[in-house]
Each structure stands twice: as C-alpha cells, then as structure tokens.
Amino acid sequence: MGGGGEDHVPVLAEAAVAWLAIRPEGVYVDGTAGAGGHASLIAARLTTGRLVALDRDASAVEKAAARLRPYPCAMVRQANYGEMTSVLAALGLGPVDGVLIDAGCSSMQLNDPERGFSFQEDGPLDMRMDPSAGVSAAEYLAEVPEVELAEALKRYADIRLARRIARAIVRRRMERPLTRTSELAEAVHDALDFVSDMPDEVRTVFQAVRIAVNEELRWLEAGVREGIAALKPGGRLVVIAFHSGEDRVVKEALKQSSRPRRELYPDGRVRAVTPAQVRVLTPKPVTPDAAEMRMNPRSKSAKLRAAERLPELGG
Ligand SMILES: C[S@@+](CC[C@H](N)C(=O)[O-])C[C@H]1O[C@@H](n2cnc3c(N)ncnc32)[C@H](O)[C@@H]1O
Numbered sequence: 116m117g118g119g120g121e122d123h124v125p126v127l128a129e130a131a132v133a134w135l136a137i138r139p140e141g142v143y144v145d146g147t148a149g150a151g152g153h154a155s156l157i158a159a160r161l162t163t164g165r166l167v168a169l170d171r172d173a174s175a176v177e178k179a180a181a182r183l184r185p186y187p188c189a190m191v192r193q194a195n196y197g198e199m200t201s202v203l204a205a206l207g208l209g210p211v212d213g214v215l216i217d218a219g220c221s222s223m224q225l226n227d228p229e230r231g232f233s234f235q236e237d238g239p240l241d242m243r244m245d246p247s248a249g250v251s252a253a254e255y256l257a258e259v260p261e262v263e264l265a266e267a268l269k270r271y272a273d274i275r276l277a278r279r280i281a282r283a284i285v286r287r288r289m290e291r292p293l294t295r296t297s298e299l300a301e302a303v304h305d306a307l308d309f310v311s312d313m314p315d316e317v318r319t320v321f322q323a324v325r326i327a328v329n330e331e332l333r334w335l336e337a338g339v340r341e342g343i344a345a346l347k348p349g350g351r352l353v354v355i356a357f358h359s360g361e362d363r364v365v366k367e368a369l370k371q372s373s374r375p376r377r378e379l380y381p382d383g384r385v386r387a388v389t390p391a392q393v394r395v396l397t398p399k400p401v402t403p404d405a406a407e408m409r410m411n412p413r414s415k416s417a418k419l420r421a422a423e424r425l426p427e428l429g430g
Contacts, residue, residue, distance in 0.1 A: 122150050122152075122222065122223070123149050123150040123152060123221040123222040123223055124152065124222070124410075124411045124413070124414075125149075125150075125152030125153045125156070125217070126217065126355060126357075126403065126407075126411065126413065126414040126417045127355055127401065127402075127403055127407070127414065127417055127419050128152060128153060128156055130401050130419055131153055131156075131215055131217070131353050131355065131419060132153075132156050132157065132160070134351060134353045134396065134397075134401070134419065134421040135157065135213040135215060135351050135353050135421075136213070136351055137157060137160045137161070137164075137212075137213065138164065138212055139160060139161055139162040139163065139164055140161075140162060140163045140164050141161070141164045141211075141212030141213065142164060142165045142166075142167075142208055142209075142211040142212055143157050143161070143164065143165070143166045143167070143211060143212060143213045143214070143215070144166075144167045144168075144169065144196075144199055144203070144211055144213070144214045144215070144342070144345065145157060145166065145167070145168040145169065145215045145217075146169050146196030146199060146214060146215065146216045146217075146338055146342065147169070147170060147196065147215070147216055147217045147218065148168035148169060148170040148175055148176065148179035148191055149170060149175050149178075149179065149217065149221040149223070150175070150178050150179060150182060150221060150222075150223060151168065151178065151179035151180075151181075151182030151183050151191075152182075153215055153217055154166060154168040154179055154182070154183055154189065154191075155182050155183060155186065157213075157215070158183055158186035158188055158189045159186065161186070161188045163188075164188055164212075165188050165189075165190070165208065166183075166186070166188055166189040166190070167189075167190055167192065167202070167203065167206065167208065167211075168183065168189060168190070168191045168192070169191075169192055169193075169194045169195075169196055169199060169202060170191075170193065170194075171193065171194065171195045171196075171244050171245045172193075172221075172224065172244045172245055173193050173245070173247070174223070175221060175223065175224075176191050176192070176193045178223065179191050190206070192206075193245075195334060196216055196334070196338040196341065196342070197333075197334040197335075197337030197338045197341055198337075198341065199214070199338070199341045199342065199345055200341050200344050200345050203345055209347075210345065210346060210347035210350065211345050211346060211347065211350060212346075212347060212349075212350045212351070213346075213350055213351045213352070213353070214342035214345055214346060214350075214351075214352045214353070215353050215354075215355075216335070216338050216339070216342060216352075216353070216354045216355070217355045218331070218335055218354065218355060218356050218357060218361050218365075219331070219356075219357040219358075219361065220232060220244065220325065222413065224244065228296070230242070230246075231243075231251070231252060231296055232321065232325060233296060233321075234296060234299075234300050234317045234318055234320075234321040236296070237295055237296055237297040238295065238296050239251075239253070239294065239295065239296075240252045240253040240256070240293055240294055240295055240296050240298070240299055241253070242321075242324060242325045242328045242329070243328060243329065244329050249328065249329070249330075250328065251328070252299070252324050252325070252328050253292065253293060253294050255324065255327060255328050256284060256288060256293050256299070256324065257288060257292050257293070259327075261281050261282060261285045262281075264281040264284060264285070265277040265278045265280075265281035265282075267323055267324070267326075267327045268280055268281060268319075268320060268323045270323075270360060271322065271323035271326040271327060271331075271332070271360050272319040272320065272322045272323035272326075272358070272360070273319070273359065273360075274316065274319055274320065274323065276306065276307065276310075276316075279306050279307075280302075280303055280306045280307070280316070280320060282306070283302050283303070283305050283306030284299070284302045284303075284306075287301075287302045287305070296321075299320070299321070299324070300317050300321075303316055303317045303320045304317070322358070326360070331361070332360060332361065332364050335354075335356075335361060335364050335365065336364050336368055338354075339352070339354060339364070339365060339368040339369065339372075340368065340372075342354075343372050343392050343393055343422070343424060346424035347424065348424050348425065348426040348427065349423060349424060349426070350423070350424045351396075351421060351422070351423050351424075352393070352421065352422050352423075352424070353419060353420075353421045354419070354420050354421075355417055355418070355419045356400075356417070356418050356419075356420070357416050357417055357418075358416055362400065362418045362420075365418075365420050366400075366420065369393065369395050369420060369422050370395070372391065372392045372393045372422070373391050373392070373393050373394060373395050373422065374391055375388050375389060375390050375391050376388070376389040390425070390427075391425060392424065392425060393422040393423060393424055393425060394422060394423050394425055395420070395421075395422045396421040396422055396423055397419065397420050397421050397422075400418035400419055400420050401418070401419040401420075401421075402417060402418060402419075403415070403417055
C-alpha cells in the first residue's frame with residue numbers, strides 16, 4: 116500500500132466528543148477509526164472504560180492501532196460498522212454507551228494514488244476501502260448497465276448531466292476497458308467538452324463511483340440501525356455525514372427510529388406496535404464553524420446528527 120500523504124484531520128472533533136457525552140467508565144464504539152483522530156479523543160477521556168475502533172480498511176486499522184497504542188482501553192479491529200453488533204458480541208461486550216460513525220473516506224485513502232480514489236493523480240481504478248473484498252471501480256465500470264450508472268451518478272453525487280457522462284463512459288469501455296483513474300477522468304472530460312464551467316464534475320463522478328463500489332449508503336443505513344441496536348438506554352449515537360445523499364440516509368433512519376412503528380394486518384387492524392427507540396438530540400444538524408472550515412476545507416460539507424437511546428418500555 117502506498118504512503119497515503121498527509122494525515123486525516125478529524126472533522127467536528129470537539130462536537131462529536133461533546134455529543135457522545137463520554138462517561139470515563141463507559142464502553143464506546145468508533146465505527147470509522149481512520150487515522151484514529153476521533154478515537155484517540157474518546158480514548159483519552161476513558162478511565163476504566165473501553166473503546167472498540169473499527170474500520171473496513173486494513174491500512175486504516177494499522178494506522179489507528181499505532182495512534183491508539185498509548186491507550187490500553189482501546190482495541191482496533193478490521194470490520195464493517197454495519198456488522199458492529201456481532202463484532203461486539205464476539206468480544207463479549209454488551210450494550211454500549213456511545214457509537215460514532217464518521218462516514219465517507221479518509222484523506223489517506225483520497226491522497227494515495229495507488230488506492231484509485233484520486234481524480235487528480237493517475238493510479239489503478241480501484242476505490243475499494245477494503246481491497247480484499249468486492250469489485251474494484253474498474254470491474255464495476257466494465258459491467259454496470261448505462262441506465263444504472265446514470266442513476267448512481269445522480270443519486271450519489273447529484274450530477275446534472277449524469278446520462279451524458281454515463282453514455283461517454285460506456286462508449287469508452289466499448290473501445291477498451293477503463294483501468295486507470297486518468298482514463299475515467301478523461302471520459303468525464305470528453306462527455307463535458309461542450310461546457311466550460313464544470314470544474315467539480317470529475318470530483319463528483321469519482322465520489323459517486325466510490326459510493327457505488329463500496330455500497331456506502333446501504334452500509335450507512337445498516338450502521339445507524341446497528342449503532343442504535345448496540346446502545347444501552349441513555350447511550351448516544353453520533354453520525355457525521357459529508358454530502359446530501361449520506362445526510363438524507365442518516366436523517367431518515369433516525370426519524371424512523373424515533374417514532375413508534377405499527378405493524379398492520381391486511382385489513383388495517385394494528386397487529387403490533389414497536390415503541391420508538393431513540394430521541395433525536397439535534398433537530399438541525401450541527402455544522403463546523405468558519406474557523407474549522409478555513410483550517411480544514413474538507414469539513415465544509417459536514418453535518419453531525421446525534422440521538423439518544425430511549426429506555427425499553429414495560430418488561
Ligand atoms: C472519514 S474517515 C474516518 C476518520 C476518523 N474519524 C479519524 O478521525 O481519523 C472514514 C473511515 O471510515 C471507513 N469506513 C467507511 N465505511 C465503513 C464501513 N461501512 N465500515 C467500517 N469502516 C468504514 C473508511 O475506510 C475510512 O477509514
């Protein structure tokens with residue numbers, strides 16, 4: 116694996132820690148360990164507590180483990196946060212006091228051309244957070260039907276000329292397979308050769324392909340669900356999203372979990388009512404202040420939402 120460039124700067128770090136309301140003896144999960152930025156802030160606040168830090172990327176696990184070495188309360192595992200309840204069960208750790216998900220990808224992933232996330236430097240067209248699983252971006256783009264690709268570009272990055280770009284990618288792959296990041300960037304430029312002011316389009320196409328390849332929104336929804344399931348009453352879930360598609364998933368999943376759910380018989384009678392699981396603590400998302408945005412431009416689009424697990428009723 117390549118160097119990964121400069122380290123990842125944790126976004127909304129103080130806010131994330133504050134919304135987790137960390138108890139020194141509590142058990143916490145950081146579902147997205149990355150470079151261990153948020154995780155080390157959590158670990159530093161624990162005395163007898165534990166921190167389980169997960170990442171699906173083996174090189175992030177290595178990096179976070181090194182950063183967390185001074186904190187014996189912390190353990191780092193390679194795992195998908197969408198499967199955190201089984202990871203916790205395997206570790207013999209019961210309901211937890213807090214879960215953090217800092218979605219998306221890290222600066223180490225984006226800045227390392229060998230990982231294939233970078234639209235600025237040439238590299239193999241991979242983009243997998245866990246390169247040992249699933250299909251690479253090259254394999255995805257070789258097979259995905261044009262209509263499905265256009266939908267992914269629209270859904271995952273709000274791309275206006277999605278159909279035109281999808282058509283250009285498919286036309287190009289019929290000549291020869293796309294295997295390099297520079298070839299994907301060229302295909303986008305070809306599709307947009309008639310427009311002068313779309314400087315962001317290559318970046319957003321890379322974002323959409325990355326989200327599709329890693330099935331990020333599906334896992335984010337599962338992560339919110341699993342995070343809530345892992346919490347003890349009074350425990351907190353904090354999620355940081357970086358674009359509208361991610362934030363929509365988080366907002367909707369929290370909304371669903373904050374309402375009682377009714378199961379109906381076909382004739383409309385109520386069969387069962389599942390009580391609300393959480394109280395949403397942030398009616399509006401928390402965003403970085405001007406100083407953080409200046410210091411870390413990657414933070415500009417960040418939105419943090421927090422919820423608290425409600426006590427079980429009855430029983
Ligand atoms: C924004 S970075 C996290 C940075 C971290 N909070 C820090 O302060 O260094 C997101 C990380 O989440 C990981 N990730 C993304 N989706 C994941 C998933 N479903 N399960 C586990 N890790 C995931 C990525 O590999 C990446 O390392």
